[in-house]
Amino acid sequence: NAGVTQTPKFQVLKTGQSMTLQCAQDMNHNSMYWYRQDPGMGLRLIYYSASEGTTDKGEVPNGYNVSRLNKREFSLRLESAAPSQTSVYFCASSEESAWASTTDTQYFGPGTRLTVL
């Protein structure tokens, strides 16, 4: 049982390049999340998906797009990377149903460390 997996683990981009971060979970969870983690700050929510086919903006969505491809997979795309997007990106999932219970535990992937030069 792999839990939540993320690829790649590390990535270096030049300003203006695009890339997609992949996330998959095998726990049959309804909800999935993308966070970024910067030094001295808490995890900040970029986008989330309460169920297959739905996505919503979080606290810091600018510069990102997401796709909930199916129940298992939730990808994060940077269309034109900027140095301000240098961060560690975490994907998470939880069992929450479409009406979203924030008492459910979130399970995190190993993270992607992204550097934008």
Added chain:
Amino acid sequence: ILNVEQSPQSLHVQEGDSTNFTCSFPSSNFYALHWYRWETAKSPEALFVMTLNGDEKKKGRISATLNTKEGYSYLYIKGSQPEDSATYLCAFSPSNDYKLSFGAGTTVTVRA
């Protein structure tokens, strides 16, 4: 954007000593408070979910208390061991449809 604060930012503890640290959150509305443990080079892992004022949770040597009326939660580590070295995150939600807001964490280093 909700203000969730954790203090101290970091602390060093001698092996065998006990310690505690705080998560503060807005007290006006409360729905859930989570504690996560995040070891270096690993993913954050859930410790507790707390939903009621006065809740106390325990897992081994780690315990947590919750005061929703004054807006804080304490995490306690009894008899710290080197394997307790980690960053401890709290996350707060004021309602069922408001996503979790995370604090910046308290980094605990246990010295042998």
